[in-house]
Amino acid sequence: MIKIEIDGKQVEVERGATVMDAARKAGIHIPHFCYHKKLSISANCRMCLVEVEKAPKPLPACATPTAEGMKVHTHSAMAVKAQQGVMEFLLINHPLDCPICDQGGECMLQDEAMGYGGSASRYTEEKRVVKPKSIGPLISTEEMSRCIQCTRCVRFGQEIADMMELGMAFRTEHSEIMTFVNSTVDSELSGNMIDLCPVGALTSKPYRYTARSWELSRRKSISPHDGLGSNLAVQIKNNRVIRVTPVENEAINECWLSDKDRFAYEGLNSTERLTQPMLKQNGEWIEVEWQVALEYVANALKQVKSSAGAEQIAALATPNSTLEELYLLQKLLKGQGSGNVDFRLRQSDFSADGKRAGAPWLGMPVAEINSRDRFLIVGSFLRKDQPLLAQRIRQAVKAGAHANIVHSADDALLMKANKAIVAPSALADQLAQICKALATAKGQAVAGLERVTVGSEAAAIARSLASGERVAVLLGNFAQQHPQAAQLAVLAERIAALCSGNFGFLGEAANSVGGYLAGALPATDGMNAAQMLAAPRKAYVLLNVEPELDCADSQQAMVAMQSADLVVAMSAYKHRATEYADVLLPIAPFSETSGTFVSTEGRVQSFKGAVRPLGDARPAWKVLRVLGNLLDLAGFDQDSSEAVRDEALGGQDVTGRLSNHLDLPLQIQGGTAGQQGLQRVADVPIYATDAIVRRATALQQTADAAMPAARMAAAELQRLDIQPGASVKVSQGGSSVLLVAKADEGVPVGCLRIPTGCAETAALGPMFGTITVERA
Amino acid sequence: MLSQQITALVDKELKKYPADQRQSAVMAALRFVQDEKGWISTDDMADVADYLGMPKMAVYEVATFYHMYNLKPMGRHMITVCTNLSCTLCGALDTVAYIESRLGIKLGEVTPDGKYGLREGECMGACKDAPVLTLNNRKLCARMTKEEIDKTLAELDKS
Numbered sequence A: 001m002i003k004i005e006i007d008g009k010q011v012e013v014e015r016g017a018t019v020m021d022a023a024r025k026a027g028i029h030i031p032h033f034c035y036h037k038k039l040s041i042s043a044n045c046r047m048c049l050v051e052v053e054k055a056p057k058p059l060p061a062c063a064t065p066t067a068e069g070m071k072v073h074t075h076s077a078m079a080v081k082a083q084q085g086v087m088e089f090l091l092i093n094h095p096l097d098c099p100i101c102d103q104g105g106e107c108m109l110q111d112e113a114m115g116y117g118g119s120a121s122r123y124t125e126e127k128r129v130v131k132p133k134s135i136g137p138l139i140s141t142e143e144m145s146r147c148i149q150c151t152r153c154v155r156f157g158q159e160i161a162d163m164m165e166l167g168m169a170f171r172t173e174h175s176e177i178m179t180f181v182n183s184t185v186d187s188e189l190s191g192n193m194i195d196l197c198p199v200g201a202l203t204s205k206p207y208r209y210t211a212r213s214w215e216l217s218r219r220k221s222i223s224p225h226d227g228l229g230s231n232l233a234v235q236i237k238n239n240r241v242i243r244v245t246p247v248e249n250e251a252i253n254e255c256w257l258s259d260k261d262r263f264a265y266e267g268l269n270s271t272e273r274l275t276q277p278m279l280k281q282n283g284e285w286i287e288v289e290w291q292v293a294l295e296y297v298a299n300a301l302k303q304v305k306s307s308a309g310a311e312q313i314a315a316l317a318t319p320n321s322t323l324e325e326l327y328l329l330q331k332l333l334k335g336q337g338s339g340n341v342d343f344r345l346r347q348s349d350f351s352a353d354g355k356r357a358g359a360p361w362l363g364m365p366v367a368e369i370n371s372r373d374r375f376l377i378v379g380s381f382l383r384k385d386q387p388l389l390a391q392r393i394r395q396a397v398k399a400g401a402h403a404n405i406v407h408s409a410d411d412a413l414l415m416k417a418n419k420a421i422v423a424p425s426a427l428a429d430q431l432a433q434i435c436k437a438l439a440t441a442k443g444q445a446v447a448g449l450e451r452v453t454v455g456s457e458a459a460a461i462a463r464s465l466a467s468g469e470r471v472a473v474l475l476g477n478f479a480q481q482h483p484q485a486a487q488l489a490v491l492a493e494r495i496a497a498l499c500s501g502n503f504g505f506l507g508e509a510a511n512s513v514g515g516y517l518a519g520a521l522p523a524t525d526g527m528n529a530a531q532m533l534a535a536p537r538k539a540y541v542l543l544n545v546e547p548e549l550d551c552a553d554s555q556q557a558m559v560a561m562q563s564a565d566l567v568v569a570m571s572a573y574k575h576r577a578t579e580y581a582d583v584l585l586p587i588a589p590f591s592e593t594s595g596t597f598v599s600t601e602g603r604v605q606s607f608k609g610a611v612r613p614l615g616d617a618r619p620a621w622k623v624l625r626v627l628g629n630l631l632d633l634a635g636f637d638q639d640s641s642e643a644v645r646d647e648a649l650g651g652q653d654v655t656g657r658l659s660n661h662l663d664l665p666l667q668i669q670g671g672t673a674g675q676q677g678l679q680r681v682a683d684v685p686i687y688a689t690d691a692i693v694r695r696a697t698a699l700q701q702t703a704d705a706a707m708p709a710a711r712m713a714a715a716e717l718q719r720l721d722i723q724p725g726a727s728v729k730v731s732q733g734g735s736s737v738l739l740v741a742k743a744d745e746g747v748p749v750g751c752l753r754i755p756t757g758c759a760e761t762a763a764l765g766p767m768f769g770t771i772t773v774e775r776a
Numbered sequence B: 001m002l003s004q005q006i007t008a009l010v011d012k013e014l015k016k017y018p019a020d021q022r023q024s025a026v027m028a029a030l031r032f033v034q035d036e037k038g039w040i041s042t043d044d045m046a047d048v049a050d051y052l053g054m055p056k057m058a059v060y061e062v063a064t065f066y067h068m069y070n071l072k073p074m075g076r077h078m079i080t081v082c083t084n085l086s087c088t089l090c091g092a093l094d095t096v097a098y099i100e101s102r103l104g105i106k107l108g109e110v111t112p113d114g115k116y117g118l119r120e121g122e123c124m125g126a127c128k129d130a131p132v133l134t135l136n137n138r139k140l141c142a143r144m145t146k147e148e149i150d151k152t153l154a155e156l157d158k159s
Helices: A019-026 A077-092 A108-116 A152-159 A192-196 A259-269 A290-308 A323-335 A366-371 A387-398 A424-442 A456-466 A477-481 A485-498 A512-517 A529-534 A554-563 A620-630 A641-649 A714-719 B004-014 B022-037 B042-052 B056-065 B085-089 B092-103 B146-158
Strands: A002-006 A009-013 A049-052 A071-073 A166-169 A176-179 A217-222 A231-237 A240-246 A278-281 A284-287 A313-317 A374-378 A402-407 A418-421 A471-475 A502-505 A539-543 A566-571 A583-586 A595-598 A604-607 A678-681 A709-712 A727-732 A735-743 A751-753 A770-775 B077-082 B116-121 B133-135 B139-141
Touching: A002 A019, A009 A019, A019 A071, A049 A077, A077 A108, A152 A166, A152 A192, A166 B056, A192 A240, A217 A604, A240 A259, A278 A290, A290 A313, A290 A539, A290 A566, A290 A583, A290 A620, A313 A323, A313 A529, A323 A512, A323 A539, A323 A595, A323 A620, A323 A641, A366 A387, A374 A387, A374 A424, A374 A456, A374 A485, A387 A402, A402 A424, A402 A456, A418 A456, A424 A456, A424 A485, A424 A678, A471 A485, A477 A485, A485 A502, A512 A595, A529 A554, A595 A641, A604 A641, A620 A641, A714 A735, B004 B022, B004 B042, B022 B042, B022 B056, B042 B056, B077 B092, B085 B092, B092 B116, B092 B146
Parallel strands: A002 A071, A313 A539, A374 A402, A374 A471, A402 A418, A471 A502, A539 A566, A566 A583, A678 A751, A709 A735, B077 B116
Antiparallel strands: A002 A009, A049 A071, A166 A176, A217 A231, A231 A240, A278 A284, A278 A583, A595 A604, A678 A770, A709 A751, A727 A735, A727 A770, B077 B133, B133 B139
């Protein structure tokens, strides 16, 4: 430790800490622009000049290492003169347009100029003008003349997003922040550059000119999208969410947000919002009062129960629903005598049900990811499925950790990795090979793997894992949706045990852990999500579900919906349910209700509603509670969502209920010889995961939301005599869609990558299985 | 695509650096492109980026930062006149004006026949011989009075 003195205060800091670090520790503010605690030091804005005793001239605090006995003055005559001088230079070319600038009121330059700027400029020459460039639908560079060249955005791209898309071209007065030849910024973390920009040069395109920052009220909330549970500041004007920014939480999202968490709010204000309960009568949709709609639902459910039996009633919910909603939904169903309730809509293998020791979770705190030294990531579109978790893994890899990937698609992960990219049917075998190689290396025997032959890729991965001290074996969304998900999990658990590592599941959605804790699972005699759709029920209650987009087999889900006598769709949106539903109940999305999400690390995070529900929409937990009352069920008298939460969790501590252990034997299934056609590899595109995101207009214009294509290896295209770019007919389960063929060397031979979750491919069958493609 | 000659030169350059730091060769690679083509197009920059495994924007930063990389065709004979302080004190602006009038182009332009290009340069380290200019970044011409310019242009006209 080093002792230094700043403005007369004694501070003790680690060796190697800078004067800026020491000042922050002592709570002393040094003006700065280019310095950011999460980015490398660049010391180019010069705003943090301070006086250091015995140094002949002012030194930049952000780049000056501390030394024993150093005496620093941040507000001495020399320091202030230097800071004022720098400020005068920064303002030379900065436009004086604060009154119309989007950053006005929350601008670092504006704030510091109040302290260090002159009241008038001595500069009378022409100011520099930078032409705006289009860099995509999320970030506006319309006023690039405001840029003070701090390069925070460039360093963010290089160091955090790991895609250097923005750079500083040209030199001196001509330097400009721009992309390479009019390309767009496509990083899934790009929105953070808006926060990082200390001036109004990079602004949010969807938010621009909708409010001044002081008109907004800020409410804390939790992201309803991926499993990380990012902390949000939902910002409101006139009872409308018009911006979302991060709330810093070092243990979860640090100070970042993925673009999905940041820009999905546009979906909350979509014109497709359902604002009034609706009943279908004689084929016509009519708006009704809540009382009428709920009584209709209660009577209809009673009728189905008495005429066909309770087991004809089924309930499906998305894992983006809150804990309270999921808890009351399952209570409602089970109270009526039906055990058919599930939230794992994209899962296809349920053989682990009843064999789990607890709710599957990450297996470690999120913050611990950075300290792992070996990763085995199985079946995950990591960057798109968990953007900020992926960022943590990349940081670990840059610090020396090894990443090992077993997957059926070789997407750019922006980090070095050992990869085994195999067809979905070979995923389990690949893991078995790794398991066997590890066991051999450790001198242990694993029963059931005798017939497995270890290939070179598996051997390399096993070597990497064996050499690690802090191993993490993580199963991604794809592995959890896989038809052999349970076996993959058993193998992954064995592998983790062999290298004394952590084994975990990357949470698919905001409440994937919460769904288990809420008990939104089939009862012992109940049906799971797949069974409910495979054997159509007479009545369905849908909570936030768009069956053709949210289910493992969209085709089958639609058939089940269309053949049902009663479909009650509880949704924030008017969606395709208008074709098959009988009642539409407008429920509040996360911003309009209180609730709880349990993140993938098992963190219980409750939030309050940020705005009043739109129109006649109501929080779903209240709707379900009233329905419970109307159905004369006991235990539906909670008066707050907190009461529901406490009932569901039985106290706050859930750590004891989390476990990834599966009580299942290892069963290696035989090969997949004799399979006809290609195997489907289905990803859920990053902006197609849930109902809110699907309606976020700006996100839907990004490169990640481009039209789905039929992607396959060039060899496969050649074999089928299809030209890349040609229109092809893709068929599965008796129906077909037209897509554009694309060559993608990341897709294993014998596979065809077709996304799910989008309208263009909703007519197709299951996410896994055989699929055929031919020239259209 | 980079030509075989260029990739061969770049490969030779890469031997000077650690294998995991291929981007060290970016300046040399851009120079090889310019030597072959006379200028560096954005397509060439993208090719260099792919070859060295670095972000395209990082190559663009380098190519636009350094003055001696041509971002557009600058003619068969590119004349670069130093306009830094020493040369300017010794009459560089007159030199520029005279060349401009002889060639009928302004600084940064190329004659319509693509034969001559004229551009402004930074200090060439020969201030004692000011005003100076370079031909195609290779040949340094010192004390460029009107007579010297006429002589130099007459020689270039022949080629």
